[in-house]
Amino acid sequence: MSERIVESQDNTEYGRLLGQEYLTFSLGEEHYAVDILKVQEIRGYGAVTKIANAPLFIKGVINLRGVIVPIIDLRIKFNLGEASYNEFTIVIVLNLEDRVVGMVVDGVSDVVSLAGEQIKNPPDFSANFDSEYILGLATVDDHMLIIADIEKLMSSDEMALIDKTRTDAI
């Protein structure tokens, strides 16, 4: 796990000192952080078109300036907080490799800079949020920040975002 942290850091001394910037958001009582370079934009929730026979946490798709973007509610997926939708509901639009995905969170808190040594390896535990998708844990302002490997999470089978048959067609 520690290897992965090193990997995700800037290799330069400069980058090491400065650390990496993370966008932090809340889901229920928990605080999460994602690499800010993966975040395309933050927008309000609305005008979602439901998709037939999709899992509950996939709210549907929206039109993001002509691009059809699926919206996932992490609160439903991880059973955190209450999945209510109003004008304050926030969507973080992520740009992961060549895909754009929106995720509904309870709120966006801050952008923090974390150096490599501030990030600790997560203990092995079983939780809704599988430790497989956690890069590490950090403490900022007495909060525990869960640094999520959002790319891995979103491309995982359980998110059902990607057509398996498409990616590994025989």
Added chain:
Amino acid sequence: MSFDLSQFNQLFFEETAEHLTTMESLMLNMDVQNPDMDDMNAVFRAAHSIKGNSGTFGFNDMTAVTHELETLLDLVRKGETALTDAMVDVTLQAGDVLGGMLAAHQNEEEPDTELADAVIKELNRQLELAQNSNAGAVVPDSIASRSMILEPESNSAVFGSPASDPGAINSEAIDSTALSSVELETFAPDYTPSETPLTQSYIVRFPAPGDELDMLFDSLKELGDLTIIDAPSENSQDWLFSIQTDSSKEDLKDLITFMVPEESLSIDEELSARDGSFGFFEAVGTESIEDELGYGFFDDLDNFAGDTEESSDDDLGYGFFDLPEDELADPSVECADSDAISREALPASLSSEMPVEAPDLGYGFFDDEDDLSGPTVESIDSIGDGGEGVGKGKHKEENLNAPEGQTEFDGYGFFEPVKDSGQHNNSATTQESKSSAVAGSAVRDKPVNAKKTNIRAAKAESKALPQSKGASPAVKNNATESSIRVSVEKVDQLINQVGELVITQAMLAQMASEVDPILHEKMANGLAQLERNTRDLQDSVMSIRMMPISIVFSRFPRVVRDLAGKLDKKVKLEMLGENTELDRSMIEKLTDPLTHLIRNSLDHGVESPAERIAAGKEATGTILLRASHQGGNIVVEVQDDGAGLNRERILSKAQEKGLPVTETMPDADVWQLIFAPGFSTAAEVTDVSGRGVGMDVVKRNITSLGGRLEIESVEGIGSRISIRLPLTLAILDGLQIALGDEIYIIPLTSIIGSMQPDPADIKTVSGEGAVIFVRDEYLPIIKLGELLNMPAAFDDYQQGIMIILESNGKRVGLFVDDLVGQSQVVIKSLEANYRKVDGVSGATILGTGRVALILDVSELIGMHKKRTKKQPNSILA
């Protein structure tokens, strides 16, 4: 006058490619037993054009191949030999080789000379075969041609035809090559290529001199393409070969006389058909007269000075008697003993020339009639002058043709002909024809050539009217304007942006509909105009990328023909829906998988004629290639009436390969096994298929296009493989329907009609599945809300709307909440950021900015079927 011909190369490539395609498709459709002569002529013309063009542009390797091809075709065309399958094959093969050379030249690579040599050899072999069947006729004819002057007369008229006329062509070619290639090149890209190869073929004959021959042949090969027609044997002690070269005859002679006694050597310009039409005139230098009377017709100008009077008379043949008969009287009078025959013959040959020549005007790059009409007049005028010059001899020549050095230009300018013909005339008059017969025939030949030159000049003029070089860039511009090459990314970008524009426009329209139209009338008008303009723009932009699938299909007749021949099977290929348009990028990516599927059908599907007859089928198998739009998809099917897939064999093979299979697998799953990598049930590996590489690649290619492969197969009846491709970019005419809060789009093409159902028409079957009675049919009802697990506003049939849909010949009633309206929508891929959704072919963005899903009717029907199957009580399937 130096002139860079390479700027026209692109035109050459394009045109030659066109000619090759024409040739191939005509040849493929040719009925070998009873070939259509019009088609045959067209094939010949295509070959001839390629030959002329490639010669002009200096692609001599291509000229060499086409020359042989042309010779062969000419025989067939004239009915002197019957068309055989082998000839069709070799023609196609030559076409391929030429295509390869063309591509190589285009990429500035070295073409594969081995292939070319092989195909030339094969062409020669066919030619020999063809000639052997006519050999009897050859000899007497060629001898007769000398003594019977009237005989060649008719020939010359016939040969005057543009495409066919080897005699006239050669005679011109002598002129143009010997006189000047520069002037020729200047106009070469403009007029039709058909008449003027830069190189000239000579037939050379001499008795076998001994051992130095290898050396001689080697040096001859350096001059050009050497084809040995006849080696010494019991029948003849002579070497007879043809050489195609741009060297002059004089050079050739020098070279050969180095080894061979001059007296016994004969060099003649070659008639393209070596078939008995050799020689109109005996025109060779004195040295050959004794032994080779039968050959040769014109001498070229280089020999002019040193040669006999006859040859100078022959040269008269290049004069410009494009004049009414009365004007012609002059020269014919001056041509001393030319007898009345020449004058009588003239109108005949002129008139016979005219109609034949005329169609040829249609060739070349710039064949606008508009272009042609004006200049034609001018050039005729100028040639009229030329004729006058001929008539009056030297005086006119001096007046009209002051500049030095133009002597060499023959027929391609306004004034050059004058000088030229004047010169010929001069020699003719001063030297006085010794032989009236020869002179007469020379004169008779004039109109043919003159006419030809005239038209050619007209063509040349129509393109590069001013004789300055300034005309050439203009010509080029015209050509390049007709098509431009743009990278696909740029087009994609454009299409996306226009898509955005359409959506924005729709949003504006939506907003405008909320304001008072009376107060904001101008804005409403403006928006209406914007809507029109954006629609037009969208249509135009979309059409850039859409191409008919016939582009892919057109290659398959050839594939099937070749392969069927190789496999000794009889197969007929039928194609349907060739005009189905799909995205260009898809067309390109579709070619390989389709080719593979067709090869597969041919190899594994269609049985041998014997097996077919044993199975009670027609000996000729059928492969059907069909493209269609179905429910927002493009479906391309490859269907054969062959043996079908063998379930047991596939299953046992799969077990062998360790694939997870069971005996009870449904057929559809079994068939899918053939897409597994390395899977082949072929008993033995052939060079066609059987290595098990391919079907997996097909599958990968198709899935990478977002498509699916479906196989249907019945043993003994045949199989059908359908490629179902999404319309990643296309506009869809769709009907918007409402279901709960959502709007869905149904492609209009699948909609038969809609109705408010009468409860009396709705029946249930065993209390479960419902059917509706419409137009004398019971149709299963699909409740869209239930199928998609979406809340619907109405469950009661009376409140909602029943839409009758059809897909793959199956009809269903789709129950929805409401109809919203009809609109054109831009299809957006749902898969780009999400995944394939069952029953949905894509998404679009409505005027409100919301996303609406586009329903895939055939999938909906499939989903409904599965659902009802799972319910054990239902008998509806």
